[in-house]
Amino acid sequence: MKLKGSDIMMECLLEQGVDTVFGYPGGTVINLYDSLYKYSDRINHILTAHEQGASHAADGYARSTGKVGVCIATSGPGATNLTTGIATAFMDSSPVVFFSCNVGEAYIGKDSFQECDTVGVTMPITKCNYLVTDINDLASIIRAAFAMARSGRPGPVVIDILTDITKAEAEYEYIPLEEHYKYGKLATLMKRPTHNLKPHEPEGDIDKLVEMINESKKPMIICGGGVVRARAHEELKTFAHLVDSPVAITVMGGGGFNGRDPLTTGMIGMHGSQASNMGIDSCDLLIAIGCRFAERVTLDVSQFARNAKIVQIDIDRSEIDKNVKTDHHIIGDCKRVLEIINRKLEQQDHSKWKEYVFSFPTETRYEEDGETLTPKQISDVASEILPQDTIVATDVGQHQMWAIQHFHYSYPGQLLTSGGFGAMGFGLGAAIGAQIGNPDKVVLHITGDGSFRMNCNELCTEEYYKLPIITLLYNNSALGMVRQWQTLMYDKRYSQTTLDRGPDFVKLAEAYGVSGIRVSTKEELRLALTAALKDVRENNKGCVIDCAIHANELVRPMVPGGRSITSFIVD
Amino acid sequence: MDNSEKRIHTLAVLVDNEAGVLSQVSRMFTRKGYNIESLAVGVTHDSTISRITIEVLTDLERAQLLCNQLRKLLPVHSVKLLNRDNSIKRELLLIKVATPDSAARNEVVQIANIFRANTIDVSTQSITLAVVGDNDKNSAIEEMLDHCNILELVRTGIVALERGMNTIDEDTKEKGEFDYGKNVL
Numbered sequence: 001m002k003l004k005g006s007d008i009m010m011e012c013l014l015e016q017g018v019d020t021v022f023g024y025p026g027g028t029v030i031n032l033y034d035s036l037y038k039y040s041d042r043i044n045h046i047l048t049a050h051e052q053g054a055s056h057a058a059d060g061y062a063r064s065t066g067k068v069g070v071c072i073a074t075s076g077p078g079a080t081n082l083t084t085g086i087a088t089a090f091m092d093s094s095p096v097v098f099f100s101c102n103v104g105e106a107y108i109g110k111d112s113f114q115e116c117d118t119v120g121v122t123m124p125i126t127k128c129n130y131l132v133t134d135i136n137d138l139a140s141i142i143r144a145a146f147a148m149a150r151s152g153r154p155g156p157v158v159i160d161i162l163t164d165i166t167k168a169e170a171e172y173e174y175i176p177l178e179e180h181y182k183y184g185k186l187a188t189l190m191k192r193p194t195h196n197l198k199p200h201e202p203e204g205d206i207d208k209l210v211e212m213i214n215e216s217k218k219p220m221i222i223c224g225g226g227v228v229r230a231r232a233h234e235e236l237k238t239f240a241h242l243v244d245s246p247v248a249i250t251v252m253g254g255g256g257f258n259g260r261d262p263l264t265t266g267m268i269g270m271h272g273s274q275a276s277n278m279g280i281d282s283c284d285l286l287i288a289i290g291c292r293f294a295e296r297v298t299l300d301v302s303q304f305a306r307n308a309k310i311v312q313i314d315i316d317r318s319e320i321d322k323n324v325k326t327d328h329h330i331i332g333d334c335k336r337v338l339e340i341i342n343r344k345l346e347q348q349d350h351s352k353w354k355e356y357v358f359s360f361p362t363e364t365r366y367e368e369d370g371e372t373l374t375p376k377q378i379s380d381v382a383s384e385i386l387p388q389d390t391i392v393a394t395d396v397g398q399h400q401m402w403a404i405q406h407f408h409y410s411y412p413g414q415l416l417t418s419g420g421f422g423a424m425g426f427g428l429g430a431a432i433g434a435q436i437g438n439p440d441k442v443v444l445h446i447t448g449d450g451s452f453r454m455n456c457n458e459l460c461t462e463e464y465y466k467l468p469i470i471t472l473l474y475n476n477s478a479l480g481m482v483r484q485w486q487t488l489m490y491d492k493r494y495s496q497t498t499l500d501r502g503p504d505f506v507k508l509a510e511a512y513g514v515s516g517i518r519v520s521t522k523e524e525l526r527l528a529l530t531a532a533l534k535d536v537r538e539n540n541k542g543c544v545i546d547c548a549i550h551a552n553e554l555v556r557p558m559v560p561g562g563r564s565i566t567s568f569i570v571d
Numbered sequence: 572m573d574n575s576e577k578r579i580h581t582l583a584v585l586v587d588n589e590a591g592v593l594s595q596v597s598r599m600f601t602r603k604g605y606n607i608e609s610l611a612v613g614v615t616h617d618s619t620i621s622r623i624t625i626e627v628l629t630d631l632e633r634a635q636l637l638c639n640q641l642r643k644l645l646p647v648h649s650v651k652l653l654n655r656d657n658s659i660k661r662e663l664l665l666i667k668v669a670t671p672d673s674a675a676r677n678e679v680v681q682i683a684n685i686f687r688a689n690t691i692d693v694s695t696q697s698i699t700l701a702v703v704g705d706n707d708k709n710s711a712i713e714e715m716l717d718h719c720n721i722l723e724l725v726r727t728g729i730v731a732l733e734r735g736m737n738t739i740d741e742d743t744k745e746k747g748e749f750d751y752g753k754n755v756l
Contacts, residue, residue, distance in 0.1 A: 123595060124602065128645045131591075147755045148645065181756055189755050193617055194585060194648040194740040317748040318643040322636065331748040 001173075005135050006035035006166040009099070012142040013043060015177055018070050020061065020436055022046045022054040026074020027114060028101035031166035046436060046465060048429070049457040051078050055085020056429025056455070058096045062089075063430070064391055064413040065437040066231060068149050069096040075103055076114030079160070080121065084423050086156050087125040091420025092252060093229055095154035097145050098122075104164045105133070118160040127155030135168040140184030143175070147186055153316040154229055202337060205330040209311055210344050212285055212328065218353045219245040220283035220305075222268060222297075225252025225419065226290015226314060226334050228412040233257060235338035236289065242345045245287075246357045248276035250297055251404055253290070254415035259408030263354075266362040269297040269565070271401045271555050274360040277565045280305050282356070289313045290334050293323040294420065295561065303564035313337055363405060364556045364571075372550050375399070375474060377522045379406035382444065382472060385529045390442040391416065391434045395427035395451030398480035401555040403446040425454035428471070432458060435467040442536060445471040449499055450479040459512035459544070468536035470529070471544040473505060476551040484554050488569060498551075509544035520548040579608060580634040581653040581660065581731050583739050584623040587646040588614055596623055596647070599640050605629055611662070611728035620648065622739075624730045642749045649740040653731050660731040664709045665691075667699045669720035679719060686712045697722060705729075 003011065009032060013021070021043060025033045036045050048054040051073045058069030069089075073082050079100040089096045103112045119131045128148050130141045138161070145157040175183060181190050189195075213219060221243065227236050233256050240247050240263050247257050248268035257264055266273035268280065280286065286308040291297065293312075298304040301324055309327040312320055313334050320329045330337055366376045379402060382390075392407055393416040394400040400417055409415045416434055418426040431445035452473055462469050474480075479497040486494050509516030515535060519525045525547060532543040557568045586592045593612060600607050609626035627634065638650045653660075670676040679698050683690060688702035702712055706729065713724065733739075740746070 119591065120594075123591075124598060144755070151755045152752045186755060188619075189645075192648060193620070195750055195753075316643065316752045317745070318639040318752075320639075322639065331751055 001171070002169050003172040004031070004035070004166070005138055005161070005168050005170070006031040007038070008138050008170065008172045009142060009166070010035045010039045010043060011172055011174065012139050013070065015143070015175065016068065016146050017177070018043065018068070020044045020046065021070040021072055022048060022057045022061070022433065023072030024048060024051045024054055024074070024078060026078045028075040028103060028163040029072060029078070029166075031163070032072060032099070032101065046432070046461065048432070048461045050455070051081035052084055052425065053429040053432070053455055053458040053461065055082045055096075055098070056088065056426050057433035057436070057461075058098075059085060059089045059094050060393055060416050060430030060433030061437040062094050062096050062433070063416050064434040066413060067437070068146055069094070069433065070099070071096060072099045074114065075101055075118070075163070076116040078114075079116055079118040083121060083125065084425070085429070086122055086158065088418050088421040088423045088426055089156040090125045090127070092225060092418065093154050094156065095149040096156045097149050098156060098158045099161065100158065101161045101163045101166060102131070103162070105162050108162065118158065122158045125156070126158050129158035130160065132159060132161040132165050135165050135170040138165060138170070139172060140186075143180045143183075144185040144189070147180065202330045202332045203340070205328070206337065206340050206344065208328055209287070209330060210341065212309060212311065213243055213345065213348065216285035217350070218282060218284040219243050219348075219350065220279045220286050220308070221245050221247045222286065222288040222291045223247055223249045223253040223257040224289060224291025225250065225256070227253055227256030228290075230290065230315075230333050230335040231412045232335035232338055233412055235335055235342060237261065238342050239338050239345070242342060242347055243287075244348045244350045244354070246275070246279050246354060248272065248279060250291055251417060251419040254404055254417070255409040255412045256290070258410045260410065264362070265357060267405055270299065270559050270561065271405065271557065272559075272565070273362045273364070273405070274557060274568070274571065275357055275362045277559065278360045279357040281307070281564070281566045283308045286310045287313065289338070290315075292319045295323070298324060298565070299559055300562055300564045366556075371521065373520055373522060373525065373547055375402040375549060375553055376406055378472060378474065378525060378547055378549070379403070381522060381525050381529060383407060385526065385533060386444060387442055389414065390444050391438060392444045392446060393417070393427045393431035393434055395447040396422045396424045397448045397451055398476075398484065398553070398555050399446055399448040399451075399474035402474070424451040427451060428455050428458045428462070428469075431469045432461055432467055435469055436465070442533070443467075443469050445469050447471060447473055448480055449473060449475045449477060449505070452505070456508065459509065459514055459542075462542045463513040466540040467542060468540045469542045470532050470536060471542070473544060473546045474549055475505065475546050476549050476553065478551040480551070480553075481555070483551065484558075487552075487554070488558070489560065505544055505546040515541060515543040516546065517543070518546040518548065574631045577628055577630050579626050579628055580631070581655070581658065581729065582625045582627065582634070582638060582641070583651045583653055583731060584625065584641055585615070585648040585650075585739055586621050586623060587648070588619050588621040589646060592621070592646045593623070595644055596625075596641060599637060600625070600627060603633070603637070609662070609726070609728040611730045624728065626729055643752065645753060649746060651733075651739045653733060657737070658731050658733045660705050660729050661703055662706070662709060662729045663727040664702050664704070664712070665699060665725045666702070666713065666716060666721060667697055667723040668716055669696060669722050670698050671696065675719065679716065682712065682715050686715075688712060
């Protein structure tokens with residue numbers, strides 16, 4: 001049947017099973033929004049306050065549900081406002097398809113109003129991107145884009161459509177999702193003359209790893225973000241218990257291995273626990289699963305796991321030997337790889353080694369004076385009151401590290417955090433996406449006063465769509481993480497990190513129509529959180545709890561960048 | 572050889588013959604701040620595939636890292652870091668020299684003969700030569716003509732193939748591993 005370009009796009013979204021999109025209208029996407037109006041019974045559009053909020057929301061939706069997120073923005077500033085969100089999704093391998101429209105064919109390349117080379121701008125921060133200049137390619141490109149976004153190592157894909165194409169007409173034929181690979185661009189990709197179509201069989205590589213495990217006396221496992229993306233938490237649990245090995249978890253790995261499992265040593269790296277970092281330093285076999293050895297994990301690469309043979313399991317071959325030289329690698333989806341290994345492994349016993357690793361603390365203890373609220377107390381109260389499957393979305397900074405160190409995540413998609421890109425302002429958008437994708441779960445947004453100021457405008461989205469998100473604001477009136485570096489490495493010269501200024505976050509929350517309350521003791525927090533949870537359940541109403549903490553609280557332990565992983569400057 | 576020693580590395584890259592692919596490939600070099608010493612692009616015997624030959628000055632480890640980052644790109648089919656001893660490299664050099672009189676013209680023609688360069692254009696005031704060779708040969712003719720008045724000079728950039736039966740898209744375990752990550756199903 002003959003359809004307008006914008007209707008073809010809607011049909012293609014339906015083919016993919018998309019029922020929710022995030023975005024913001026504008027001049028060039030007006031036809032898309034006209035079609036969204038027509039398809040509003042089947043596609044739910046969430047209007048945010050800013051395109052950046054929409055981009056993080058689509059990302060948070062994707063991470064928490066495992067589905068592909070969709071986000072729409074107009075040309076020029078609409079598209080550039082997406083870039084922080086695109087880069088965040090790219091660094092953390094989150095599957096999101098971003099749609100933007102560009103100016104018409106007659107105006108492109110002429111510095112027209114709201115024109116921007118979106119494909120050029122987003123090239124370094126996407127898995128791939130497309131400029132649609134021919135209506136007959138539209139459906140084929142959208143089908144390919146979704147396949148790219150979710151296959152292999154997932155990632156963001158940008159489709160920039162000339163605005164003329166959205167109103168031009170073409171023949172559209174419905175193709176079921178499982179047959180997409182037979183047609184158009186995907187068919188070309190499948191039939192590449194140089195492409196090795198034989199499925200890659202890692203059996204031999206797996207046998208070698210099994211041998212290495214049998215020889216190892218002191219094995220250590222790192223759970224990275226790949227475990228979360230592959231949703232291989234069950235397989236990893238079986239694997240870790242068969243190997244009887246301690247498991248360190250990266251920032252992106254949160255939820256890939258149960259934080260309450262007796263085998264976990266907690267976080268690894270710059271703010272990793274002593275148990276994790278000492279374990280890495282002393283192990284004789286390090287098995288890194290879905291982990292790209294970022295410098296916040298390895299610190300001094302030459303000293304990293306210096307006594308160990310290193311094995312990397314990853315879906316992306318270009319990650320092998322990129323940051324850390326490995327002794328062996330297995331390429332594959334870690335769910336599938338672990339399934340095969342688990343069938344071949346015999347139960348190991350490493351009690352003595354575990355005893356050594358767990359002689360170091362897996363979590364930092366903080367002093368309490370009984371009056372001032374501490375970050376650890378906030379996590380304790382939240383864990384005590386909120387359900388165990390609460391989804392946590394964080395911003396970036398000290399509160400992020402505390403949230404990852406002291407909450408225990410048990411399933412993929414439970415922790416949403418900007419680990420690779422470290423984008424402040426990610427949290428609220430991600431929480432919105434997560435709440436829309438998981439209406440039955442409690443969503444907790446953990447933020448700091450610096451991060452929250454960046455994208456708190458999305459409180460209006462939270463209020464409008466009745467998304468009962470609880471925001472825990474770790475308010476130390478400072479840009480805490482940078483201040484921490486200034487404390488420890490810059491002789492306390494607090495250059496531009498003191499945020500002794502507005503707004504009054506309680507009034508701000510109320511102005512947006514959500515509840516706001518300021519607390520400064522554990523007891524006040526307990527009451528506030530209990531009331532907030534009641535409000536979530538009974539009134540679908542969100543709440544901002546402004547928690548006063550001291551600016552001198554440090555994220556502990558800490559290893560400064562470039563030093564060996566056990567050189568803690570604070571423990 | 573010391574892996575950290577900087578030298579010219581030649582990369583051969585098979586890519587989709589499509590808009591934007593060259594800029595994706597060249598971006599990998601700018602990102603790391605490498606200058607591309609030579610670049611040649613052209614379609615292969617399969618019209619959907621182009622072959623890019625790139626020369627870059629760096630150490631072996633970084634060259635291998637670059638290859639891996641390129642292999643990851645979706646429009647890239649295969650990448651090979653060509654072994655200097657086992658590959659043939661050629662480029663085409665066009666050089667236009669001012670020849671105000673017959674003595675000058677004769678000298679240029681003589682040099683052209685020595686290098687088996689072709690005279691492809693002559694006018695009363697100038698002569699244009701075409702020569703095919705590797706870097707050394709082309710630099711040598713350039714040097715010989717340096718004292719004449721060179722008006723214009725253009726190089727196509729190095730193109731290279733491996734000797735013998737070796738080809739760029741051989742089915743190796745490593746290639747299978749990279750292809751696995753690009754499987755779209």
